Structures are given as structure tokens and as C-alpha cells.
Amino acid sequence: MNNEQLSKLTLGQLEPGIPHALPGGGYVALEVLTDRFSSRMHQLTVSNGRLIYTVILERGMDIGELRLDAGKISWERDMRYLLHPVHVDLTDNEHSGWDSGFYAAVAAIGPEIFGTPDEVRTVHGTGSYSPALPESVLLSWDERQITLEGKVPLRGYEAVPVYDKVIRIITCYGAATLLREDTVRNLTDIARPVDDGYHIQLAGPYMSEGGSYILPVPPGKMLLRDAAPPEENPCAVYDTMTRLDPIRCYQYVPEPVEGLAALPLVRDYWNDIEGDSALTAEMLVNAGQDTAAYVIRSLRCYPRSLIAKRATRDWMYALEPCKTRPNSLKQKTIDGEIVYVGPHGECKGWIILGATHDPQEIATLTQMIRSAAE
Incomplete structure (x- = not known):
């Protein structure tokens, strides 16, 4: 490894395939990936000495994978799904929000209206389909933490971008957590709706025997969307041999x-x-109650939630913290849920992602979360 002592690195200072050592036993490495259409993408791997995450720069700085203590926390997803955004047709509303290029462990939702697609909008907005500016990407560190940041001009639905986004990902040395903060900025002279959030895939191999969602809401207040067949237990995560189709999406207010x-x-x-x-x-907890992954966030930033479950040839159990329920623009307007950001204003949101192998920590978090649902 390169052991030169620096406190910051730009993307241009990293050579693909040559890790750069960081304090606390951590490192950063750059890899150049090629999708199935031969388009190049740049992936950064950052380790704090315990937690490892990857970031795909061409995909809105989405977090590609998460590993803790060498075990994969995020979902198993074939690399064929990792596409450069130039190969994603955002007018194809049957696939663009899910299967076409849908790969990341933490995919950005929004910042445009997300939810029910129409002739203009895709399911998840365009944040996950927007490359970061290479010259904006900076990794820095001090005596306690590592910070990765960059700027993403949003692809949007218009000829000229109306938003951009500044992203920071922070992790402390040796921690089992990271913080992701997205600052969406309105580039125009008029107020714009901001409807952002994340589609988070934390059901990794540790959940292969099944398990459960631990949610801060009574099951009776989880609303099943899109006329899907009901389940006996909406919080169930099934083992990898069990099939669940069609997709079940439950929206709720945590x-x-x-x-x-x-x-x-x-x-x-x-x-x-x-x-x-x-x-x-x-939180997602496995059947053995010895491994869990969780999301903590501000209700000021993301006051709504969605879980999405599907088990066909792949296996998806997602958490989606978001600003509004995933309805149509008309319905969101009727419900008064749309958040507007003023001319040249900005709107911040953050999440903490983490995992644990400690049964006592799992029990404590389970009790705290379930108490909120009583």
C-alpha cells in the first residue's frame, strides 16, 4: 500500500488498483468497472478498519456494497444489473426504477417527485442516474473520521439541470456505522419540490435463513400498496428458498x-x-438473532417510510426512508405532503447505516424500536 501521509486525496491522485492506506487500519482504493455495454464507471472502496463501503461515482455516488468484519451486509446483486446511466431509459417506467441498472445497496431516491410513474417521471427520480463531477470528489481524514464528498449535477427531466446535490459520507475509525448526508440545491429562480430519500438493501447473506423487520409502527398501520396479496406477517423476511411474488410494498408513518x-x-x-x-x-434481524443491520434518521428530514419485498430469481428486502408517501404528484398535492425549496435554496437529509453482531445491542435496539410502536 501507499503509506504517504496525507490528510486529503482527490480522485486524480488515486491510481486504479493501488490502495492508499488510511489511519486506523483503513484504506481507500479506486477501481474502474465496465458494464455489459462496455461503458466505464469508477468505484471507490473506503475502509475504516472494520466497515467497508463502495461508492459508484457515475450512479449519483450510490453506495454499492457494505461489509462489516468481512461479512457482506448488503444484498447479493449480480453485476449485470450495474449499468452506466447512459444505458438507462428513464421513459421506460416499467423497469427504470427497479430492474434496469438497479444494483446499489443504497440508491438515491428523488430529488424529484418519486412514487407512481407517469409520462414524465420515473419511479425513483433521477438522483441515482446522475454522475458525480470527478473534480469535486475529495476524500479527507483527521484523527477520528474519514469523509468522502462530491457534487452531483442532477440529470433531471429538463434540458437544463434544475438541481444539484452535495454528498458527504462519514465514518469513524473502527466503527460499525457510517453517516450519509445529501444536500439538494435548487439552481433556479423559482420554488421547486424536493422529494428525496433512499432505497436501502441491507438484507445480505446473514439473512439467508430468514428473519424479520423491526419497525417503529404497529403492523395495523402498515398500508399494503398496489393491490398485492396480503401476508400473514408484513414484517417477515423469508429464507432464500421461499418465493414472494408479486412485490409487496408497505407504506407507513414511523x-x-x-x-x-x-x-x-x-x-x-x-x-x-x-x-x-x-x-x-x-432494523433487519436474522433468524438467529445474532446479526442485524439498521437505519437511523431524522424525522425532520424523512418523516415517511416504505418497505419493499420481493423474492423471485433474486431476493430483495428494502427499507425506504422518504419525505412523502410514494403516490402520484396529484395525490401528494392533495395530501399536502410536498416539500418545496425556495429559489437557490437547499434541503439537507441524512441517514446513519450500521450493523452489529452483538446480541445485547440487537436486543436493546429491538426493544427501543418496538416500544415506539406500542
């Missing part, structure tokens, strides 16, 4: 989870999240 702000896994990032107090959490 309750605040008391006590999260006092946990070390949140306090580590307290200064970065500006002391948000109204927090909630969702």
Missing part, C-alpha cells in the same frame, strides 16, 4: 424512537447532524 440520541452510534456523528432530536430507526 413513530419517534426515544433514546436514540444517547447511543454512541449516534453520538459519534452528533456534530455532523446538527443535533437532530426527533429520530427514528428501522
